[in-house]
Structure formats: structure tokens, C-alpha cells
Amino acid sequence: MQAKPIVLTLATASTGLVAGVYYGFSVAVNPGLARLPAPAYIAAMQAINEVIVNPFFAASFFGAPLLLPLAAALYAGRPQVRRFRLLVAATGVFWVGSLGVTVVGNIPLNDRLANFPVANTTAAQADDARAHFAGPWNRWHNVRALASTLALTLAVGACLATPRSKTPDNSNK
Template sequence: MKIFVLALATITTALVAGVFYGFAVSVNLAFAQLPDAAYITATKAINVAIVNPAFAASFFGAPLFLLLAAWMNARPAFTRRGAYILAATIIFWIGSFGVTVAANIPLNDQLAAFSVEGVSAAKLHEVRTAFATPWNNWHMVRTLASILAMVLLIIACLQRGNKEVNH
């Protein structure tokens, strides 16, 4: 059961890391080329589209499976595998899930409340800049955190046996 839960934690974390990575290396680059009104409209559309069962299963599954895997691998004695899982869990919860909930989602909500209709070019640029700069910075944090958590989980999966960590 421990290995099954670890596999689920690894798969869901990898899926989240993949979405964030894919966004960072393609969508963000394409969106940077858009005029301000088109950028805002497209970003709002993605923020609506991403709220779907497939993404939710991985986005909410990863932190839950990580906690469960960390708990299951912390008993009866703390192992190297458990240490990697615990590190991945902390990094993911703070750097990926936490950043998304505390930074990216509030920025998305602010942008959702803004209408591009009848707004001056200067205001469109101001709103885009106020959104895009912090959003992209936080997105990079959550992307790197997700990737690091995934790497740590892969290392945990490759650990042989259940040797205790030497103190």
C-alpha cells in the first residue's frame, strides 16, 4: 500500500509539474506576444478552462497523496525514502500548492473582475502589467517547486529497502 500511495503522489505531482512547466515554456511565451486586451481576455479564458475535473484531480490529489505518503513512510522508523517524501511534501505544499492558493489564484480573481470593454489602452497596459509581473514570478516559484518535489519523489521511488536514516 505504501508503494501504491507513493506512486499516486509521484504521478499527481508530476502532472501538476508538467502543467506548470508547459505553461512556463509555451503559453507564457505566446501570451507575451499578445496585445494587452488579447492577453487579458486569453488569460481570463485559461483561468476558467483550468477549473476542470482532470486538473482538479491532480492539483488536489498531489497534496493529499503527498501527506498520506509522508505519513505512511514516517512509521515505524524514519527512512531515506521517508525523508525524500517529507521534503517533497513540504516543498510542494509551500512552493506549489501554497503559492497557487495564496498568490496566483487571488491575482486570477482580480483579473476576472476586470472588463476590457471600453477601457483605454493605457489602462489595459496598467492592468496587464500589474497582473502579469507578479503572476509570472509566482508561477516560476510554483513551477520550480513542483519540479523539485517531483524529482525528490522519483528519488524516493528508486530507494531500495527501508533502511533507517543514520543520526
């Protein structure tokens, strides 16, 4: 098997894994956490933010933004211009909407929440900390979930795109 389809497959798979994690959070984890009282919510988010930093998640989270542009570069030029354009779009959407939003929006909020001493606070302090975290975090999360899903859709489109066929030269007629 050639390198191009392998890189395209890995780029698409890693993008799909990230989109899947964000989708799972959006439809199950976040609604479940919303039912918890503030101290339990904060403790759960602190625990999730600790364990998500692992080699398996890192492989997909950093794999997608590295493999998408590599795949685009491998498919640059004719007859693969459709794949190239879809992969460039997927790269831009993922870099800005997923990786960028995570780095600029979600991680700073996670870091702030990590320093909150949930065991030594009042219920009112926990409620205030949650209010300052949950709303902004969920808004940023929804952006990255949508962006990752769009990037995945574009990458799948690149997988399905067919090379441009050469049209016969009819200039001699």
C-alpha cells in the same frame, strides 16, 4: 499490489502532472501570451483561468498535497526511512512552494484579472491592468513551477530509494 506502492505511485504521478502543467506554461504558454497585445492577453488569461478549474486539473492539483503526506506516513519508520524523508521533503516543498504560492499569489491575481472588463476599456487601461498582473503572476508562477519540479524530483527519489539493509551485528566479535 499493496497500498503503499500504489499511494506512492499516485502521489508521484499527481505531482508530475502539476509540475508538467507549470512547465508547459513556463516554456510555451507564457511566452506565447507575452506576444499578444494587452486586451488579447487579458482575454486569454481570463479564459485560461476559467477552464483550468476542472475535475482533471483538480484531481492532480489537490491529489499531490493529499497523497504526498499519506505516502510519507505509509513509509514512516525503518527500513523505509529514506523514502519517508524524501516524501516529507516533497510534501513540504509542494505545500509551500506550489499549493501555498498558488493560493496566496496566483489565485488572488487571477481573481482580480477576472473582474477586469476587457471589452469596455481603453488600450491604456488594458496595458495598465496587464502590467499589474503579468509581472507578479509570472514571478509567483516561476516559484511554483520550480517548487513542483523539486517536489517531483524528491518523489521520484523516494520511488527509487531502497530500504536500508540490516547490517549484521558485529558486537560479539
